[in-house]
Amino acid sequence: MTETLTPTSAPSDTAPSTAPAAEPVYTIPQERRIVTAIPGPRSEELHQRRLAVVSAGVSSTLPVYIKKANGAILVDVDDNQFIDLGAGIGVTTIGHTDSTVVEAAAGQVKEFIHTLFTITPYEEYVRVAELLATHTPGSWPKKSVLINSGAEAVENGVKIARKFTGRRAVAVLDHAYHGRTNLTMAMNYKAAPYATGYGPLAGDVYHAPSSYPYHDGLSGGDAARRTISYLEKAVGASDLACLVVEPIQGEGGFMVPADGFLPALQEWCTVNGVVMIADEIQSGMARTGAYYASEHFGWTPDLVLTAKGIAGGLPLAAVTGRAEIMDASQPGGLGGTFGGNPVACAAAIAVFESIEQNDLLAQGARIERALVAGLSALKQKYDIIGDIRGRGAMIAIELVQPGTGDTTKEPYAAAVSSIAAYAAQHGVLLLTAGTYGNVLRFLPSLALSDALIADALSVIDDAIAELPAPERNAEKR
Known part of the structure; x- marks a missing residue:
């Protein structure tokens, strides 16, 4: 079975688009082609x-x-x-x-594949941390820890916030998704299939109302007041270590919050000593037309979680944020065997370079x-x-x-x-x-x-x- 695949013209009312400055060279023709039943x-x-x-x-x-x-x-x-x-x-x-990622990773493999940064460090880890400090929202001094996956970034972000504040509770928003580890399963809004049968789950996790304009019709300010009211009544600011928020919710259905919602929450967090964390695992790394989706909403979070797109397909993740928060952890409290692997770091450097060079x-x-x-x-x-x-x-x-x-x-x-x-x-x-x-x-x-x-x-x-x-x-x- 072969399907005819003549590219279709865009609808007549499609707005004109700006083409790339230089056409990239691909090793596979950029077209769909079906030659068997699916699956074959x-x-x-x-x-x-x-x-x-x-x-x-x-x-x-x-x-x-x-x-x-x-x-x-x-x-x-x-x-x-x-x-x-x-x-x-x-x-x-x-x-x-991507050719820049492939070449960077292959070049690093020839030099060394692993030493463990917490034993014998290397420049590639430092360079990724420098790039994250430059490109994450916020003009203050920033530091990072590199780990392996999005869920691990969430776990570490919560851990760092608890250490810095000395508080226990974690708040998330309705419709959120944060991972499949024990803590992140408890942070997800939807139990099935991620948490079904895997309990008991981590405690001290609270689910606050989010901004879902298509359904709730609330302004950003009204939605924020509803969220804050829940946090003050159900948790209490004095016990809350952090509020973890996806600026655009991923698995929940790409919910875009109403204007003003995220800055209002950040203002409340700052006044009450709560660390506000942007889970940019799916929305970060240039995906939304900005390095981080937080930028679209005028939101400057205390900590930013990066994963997925950072290394072009190799496993790498990071927690980046205010230096005083990141430095609250004692030496040896952060890290892991494969966190910040040099090959993944080399790929990440290439990703940052490609974003800049190819606009x-x-x-x-x-x-x-x-x-x-x-x-x-x-x-x-x-x-x-x-x-x-x-x-x-x-x-x-x-x-x-x-x-x-x-x-x-x-x-x-x-x-x-x-x-x-x-x-x-x-x-x-x-x-x-x-x-x-x-x-x-x-x-x-x-x-x-x-x-x-x-x-x-x-x-x-x-x-x-x-x-x-x-x-x-x-x-x-």
Whole structure:
């Protein structure tokens, strides 16, 4: 089976986009190409091997097995090519197998792979900390600790805040996602599947109301007052070590807070000696058209958590923040065997250099313009698209039952599942999200071209049109 894949023109009302200054050179043609059933025979064979030896707890969105990737394209073992709108859930932000990252990592591998920074340190770790101090929000002196993963960054951020304040309690917001470790499972809003059956979970974690403008209709100030009222009554500022917030909530469905919400919370935290932590694990590293999404909201947090996109696909994470907070920990209190691995650090340095040299912040803005314009055209066509939101290469649509977008906004999770499945069969990898499973999220690399965006949106258009007419309400009348 071979699908004809002539790139589709963007909708006529799509705003013009600024093309990259110089066209990058890719090792894989940047086009979708389906030549077998999905999954193909080789993927099916590998999947049977996987079922025999890999825990059932490690599930996959799409059981196609990848053999190579470049730019915004994944190639599976059956030679099908997929437009990747997930980027490993926000990891390959500057593109798969970016040449600067590959060369930097390969060069470091030839020199040394590991010594452990807490035993015999090396320059690469120091350089990453310098770059983080420069590019995270805030003009004050900053320091960092490098670790391995997003959940580990959250754990360390909380640990550092508790040490600095001498307080116990941790606050998070409704619809948040922070990881799969014991503490972060307790910090997540949604238990299933992340925490189901894994208790008892960590205590002293409190879930405060968040800002969800599409549903609550509150201004940033009103939403902040509601959050603060909960924190003062349910926790008490004198016992609260930190408030951990995703500036744009990831797994929750790319909720963008109302203007003024985050600065108001920061002001309250500062007055009350609470450390406010930005979980920028998914939203950071140039994804939103700024180095960190906090910048879009005029928010300067005390600590910033970085992971996912920082090292181009290699495992690395960081906690960065005010020097006096970071220095509250005693020598030996922070660190880990693989934290700040020199190969991952070399890759991270290359990522920072690529962002600057290739003006990738502008590419985030370009992708936002193209995606939002194309999705807005679909919203005019189909009333199941209730909301379009996000920043940069971090855009989502919330699907609602036909006819409810202006009233109850009833979640339409079944449509999300159907659209994602249809898209996969036609060479587009989509991610789903949302507390109620009714959000499609677009989290592509900054290498995604306007032509690929238009092609992917044409597939999504077809997928919506394929929904049963009584359930999708067809096109708007």
